[in-house]
Amino acid sequence: xxxxxxxxxxxxxxxxLYTTPGTFNALHQELARRFTEAHPDIxxxxxxxxxxxxxxxxxxxxxxxxxxxxxxxxxGINQIGLFVDRGLxxxxxxxxxxDGGLAELGYYPTLAELGKYKGKLYGLPFAISxxxxxxxxxxxxxxxxxxxxxPKTWPELLALGKNIEAKAGTAATGFxxxxxxxxxxxxxxxxxxxxxxxxxxxxxxxxxxxxxxMWALKxxxxxxxxxxxxxxxxxxxxxxxxxxxxISADSTSYVAAAERQIGGRFQFKTVAFPLAVADGRLPAGxxxxxxxxxxxxxxxxxxxxxxxxxxxxxxxxxxxxxxxMPGNEIAVKTPELLxxxxxxxxxxxxxxxxxxxxxxxxSFPGDNSLKIIEVIKHHIESLVTGKRTAAQVMPExxxxxxxxxxxCGG
Numbered sequence: 001x002x003x004x005x006x007x008x009x010x011x012x013x014x015x016x017l018y019t020t021p022g023t024f025n026a027l028h029q030e031l032a033r034r035f036t037e038a039h040p041d042i043x044x045x046x047x048x049x050x051x052x053x054x055x056x057x058x059x060x061x062x063x064x065x066x067x068x069x070x071x072x073x074x075x076g077i078n079q080i081g082l083f084v085d086r087g088l089x090x091x092x093x094x095x096x097x098x099d100g101g102l103a104e105l106g107y108y109p110t111l112a113e114l115g116k117y118k119g120k121l122y123g124l125p126f127a128i129s130x131x132x133x134x135x136x137x138x139x140x141x142x143x144x145x146x147x148x149x150x151p152k153t154w155p156e157l158l159a160l161g162k163n164i165e166a167k168a169g170t171a172a173t174g175f176x177x178x179x180x181x182x183x184x185x186x187x188x189x190x191x192x193x194x195x196x197x198x199x200x201x202x203x204x205x206x207x208x209x210x211x212x213x214m215w216a217l218k219x220x221x222x223x224x225x226x227x228x229x230x231x232x233x234x235x236x237x238x239x240x241x242x243x244x245x246x247i248s249a250d251s252t253s254y255v256a257a258a259e260r261q262i263g264g265r266f267q268f269k270t271v272a273f274p275l276a277v278a279d280g281r282l283p284a285g286x287x288x289x290x291x292x293x294x295x296x297x298x299x300x301x302x303x304x305x306x307x308x309x310x311x312x313x314x315x316x317x318x319x320x321x322x323x324x325m326p327g328n329e330i331a332v333k334t335p336e337l338l339x340x341x342x343x344x345x346x347x348x349x350x351x352x353x354x355x356x357x358x359x360x361x362x363s364f365p366g367d368n369s370l371k372i373i374e375v376i377k378h379h380i381e382s383l384v385t386g387k388r389t390a391a392q393v394m395p396e397x398x399x400x401x402x403x404x405x406x407x408c409g410g
Contacts (some may be wrong), residue, residue: 007148012301013043017070019056019287021049023253024074024127027321034317035308039066042301043169053182053287054370057082057378060292063087070304071293074126074309077284077362078183081203082369083292089122090291093304096121106312106330110358115288123288124310125327127249127318130282130354131189133157134258139174139246142167147269154274157247160225164246165171176236176248177223178383184376185285187250188362189273190216190307193280198362209398210268215276216391217383217397224386247275251285252351255323270350281359286324311336325351366406375400 016032018024032044050056053076063069064086077373081087093331096102102112107125115123137147143164151157161174168174188198196212199205208216231239240248241261255270262268273282289294289306293299308314315326316337325348331337332352342349379397382388 008220010041010297011041012298013045014048014071014293014298014301016044016072016074016305017047017056017059018020018049018074019053019076020051023257023322027318028074030317030321031314032307034313035042037307039301039304040306042304044305053079054373057370061086069232069236069294072289072291072305074287074289077114077125077128077286078184078185078249078363079287079366079369080115080122080288080290081363082135083119083290085365088292089121090293090299091122091305092124092291092303094349095119095300095307097159099145099307101194105307107310108327108329108355110355111284111327113392114358114360123290125156125286126289126310126314126324126353127253127286127324128142128327129253129285129324130351130358131249131285132188132252132255133271134240134245134248134250134254134353135269135271136240136243136246139164139168139172139243139266140308147271150271150388151323152274152281153276154222157274158222161247162226168246171244173229173239173245173246175223175226175338176228176231176240176245177220178233178236178248178250179220179223179380180233180377181251181285183285183361183373184380185283185361187216187220187376187380190219190276192283193273194276195280198366202408203365204405206398206401206405209394214394217393220383221386221388221390221393224384228384230381230385233245252323252325252348253286255347255351256321256387257323268347270347272350272354274328275357281355282354282379283361285361316341319348323348323351327357335393360364364401364405365408366404368404368406372404374400 018028056075059080099379111125116122135147143205158175164174165172191208191212194212194215197207200207239245241258243266291302293302310327312328312331315328319326319338379393
């Protein structure tokens with residue numbers, strides 16, 4: 001009876017969207033191949049991937065209007081609220097409970113929480129990143145500094161960068177901060193590392209209009225005043241792997257690619273992101289898998305795919321392919337999966353060690369969520385290019401963002 005039932009079951013083809021093809025193309029193709037081998041009645045068809053989380057969000061919001069939503073999407077953690085507030089995304093609590101619960105399935109509790117919004121589970125952690133320092137130990141050595149003695153404050157790191165430039169010649173950049181990361185992520189990292197918040201507890205109004213937010217803006221202003229070049233994300237990464245940047249604050253998402261591209265030409269190390277206060281936190285970056293399918297049968301198939309890609313086997317493949325951190329603890333604790341991986345790859349371990357520090361990557365509520373990201377980016381660029389000061393930027397930034405936020409509770 002069971003065999004007959006399987007044979008007559010209708011085949012489902014899942015429509016799947018992901019971002020950042022340079023990082024994820026090969027991985028997603030491999031995961032789909034492995035999944036369909038185990039589930040021959042479910043096929044996976046990928047949409048053309050888009051470059052960024054913001055582009056993917058805009059596409060999904062357009063798809064809502066045209067009725068062409070993907071069944072599954074891998075998108076920024078910070079956009080769960082953006083979708084759910086618009087009636088998008090299937091709650092996954094029932095599916096998880098039917099399979100024994102999130103703990104039984106092996107998800108790190110901290111990371112599983114990131115997939116929740118207003119008490120319900122909408123996303124499972126697929127590829128999680130933390131901010132770290134990328135260090136060229138060979139350039140550091142030219143200034144007489146060892147990676148183990150790397151300073152833990154931004155002013156000291158900037159000073160070290162200047163020293164390296166003086167010793168290494170004009171070709172080298174001593175310090176770089178990847179400020180333009182998607183979703184204002186590395187601006188948020190500065191605020192939360194000082195103990196601050198982006199949004200107040202109500203989720204409706206800004207909280208960075210305080211001393212912590214001003215400290216973050218002044219830090220960015222100092223980067224600009226130091227003569228730090230203003231490079232695009234890809235440009236800065238290429239400069240680092242070419243051996244031209246000594247210290248770069250960036251996402252762990254690029255660690256595996258950096259190691260491959262450096263190929264042993266210089267000694268590359270990752271170091272924990274500096275916390276400005278002992279109880280500072282860091283926003284969890286990266287993406288979650290969400291189910292947008294409406295039909296019950298498609299939702300079941302989508303859940304199977306999401307569970308596979310975020311499960312032990314999927315997460316092992318993801319970690320081996322990228323620099324992201326896995327959301328699944330079973331993968332990390334199983335010797336034949338990732339058990340030996342971190343012992344041999346200390347550059348990847350830095351991110352895992354920052355797991356207890358993770359906090360939310362704040363999502364701005366309302367219809368202007370994506371516009372607010374652009375507004376903040378514009379203001380930050382004026383700081384890192386040395387055009388304006390933190391004192392000038394703060395009141396304008398607060399005013400511009402506040403105008404775009406919805407009136408909550410009103």
